[in-house]
Amino acid sequence: MAATKQKNLWYVRQARRKRRFTTLLTVFFILVQVIWVGVPIFMTVLWSLVDPSHPWSFPNILPEKLSWGQWIYVFKYTNILRALKTSYTLAPCAVLLSFLFSLPTAYVLGRKQIPGKKFFQTIVLLPIIMPGMVVALFLSRVFNAFGLAQNFFGLVLAHTLMGLPYMIRVLTTSFEAIPQDVIDAAENLGANTFVKIKDIFLPMVRPGLLAGMIFAFTTSIEEFNLTFIIGTPTFETIPTILYSFLGYNFIRTNASVVALIMMIPNIIMLFAVENFLKSDYLSASLGKL
Template sequence: MDKTMAMPLYLIKKRRIKRFYLMITLFFVIIQLLWVGIPIFMAIMWSLVNPDDAWSYPNLIPPSFSLEQWRYVFNYTNIARALKTSYSIAPLAVILSFLLSLPTSYVLGRKDIPGKKVFMLVVLLPMIMPGMVVALFLSRVFNLMGLSQTFLGLVLAHTLMSMPYMIRVMTTSFASIPQDVIDAAENLGAGTFVKIKDIFLPMIRPGLIAGMIFAFTTSIEEFNLTFIIGTPTFETIPTILYSFMGYNFIRTNASVVSLLMMTPNIIMLFIVERFLKSDYLSASLGKM
């Protein structure tokens, strides 16, 4: 007798639904791998093209490989100084964004204040407005304050662009904390410091880390503010990258710089994901 015939109808339906979800998941995983993997693969291939042996159609990969493109970028551009500048500004922008966003996010997430939705919209405006528009108007303010062409000005500008991401994520994290946990802590005599240390900070840790990733990545990839406010005194990785684009598009050199900008972010994302936990309640009870 056929096993399928002997199986209850609800189990057959359950198995079919499971297979359907598995196929859908597999489909989107493949699409995501192609969407992300092909551009990265092409960037790696273009960065290794031998200048003496051109890569063209119909070859799927370069006829020969060389590190000449990498040597050119490091020998004839300011990429080393740009790397130092980018990875000096980004951590400072993240720290400053955190310090400014933490109290703001707490109020927006835990307090019922008038005009909260309007304020949230104002906070998110830098994300909505074109970056070049923000940079042009902000440059005028920075010129009047003497912050143009300064390292401090770049840090403040990058902080401005990073804060909306930090505030948005941390506001959601604060709002998701169960009030019952806070009430129980207060009934047991927990003061403000204890609640911050043992409840709020552990429970917003996933959101805090996610906000820091967004802020760090935003700072590393920021071009408009750096170009308007910082150049030519300061150069970052995106300004070097854009110099190889436009009318004088040099694909090989642009691929090298794009990999230099992308690889540390990917490594950091995997490291953070390794330690990032999503169980907020366990975090608050010290079980992480």
């Protein structure tokens, strides 16, 4: 009797020790992560605040003086406002278009048993699989021929192309998840196609739709290759501006400001929509090729 009690106690202690160890490890990982993600961002914030008349150079570990000078410069003289406007009008257009295009396709892929389904599902992933620069460079020849290069509508099409895979894959999974009985019941009650779409399909795919929209939106915001080849110099988005500050015009302070402008909305969005971003959406959309 005493021995079993002893043994039980040992198990409890063991479990407690294990839990404490896990907690310690969690804290350790959080610390590592804060350094891993926090330090790069913190350094960039510092660089963006360097006062133009007090250069930050070696061997100073920290800048001598901080000011908003670099931010004022970037907003006053660079095309950042125009780029912000382009980026944030382009993205909603592309999201909307990719939603409209993917809805029927996702419906078929998610609910119908058709020959060649696997093939179509692979085709859908092509924009992600195909190397961006190759597609951009040679699609630009096609776009040139049809007057779509250096053209806002052409850019929307290009961004739609990049958003479609996420949208279709996520929506397909959502359509798959709708129980057949619900649809059968609705049909028995005499629901027509329009009612079915409005009252069953759309509400039931909404969570997936949101996840898909977020992926398509961020894809559009950070799309570089196609925009760079097809859109610049007529249209600048934030990534193409940042590229110029990192390449030929490498100026660390300006690049820092642009990098932060590009990054902050995304991080805010990440925390705002955490719930919709459960890993299952991503793995559902990309889990198999």
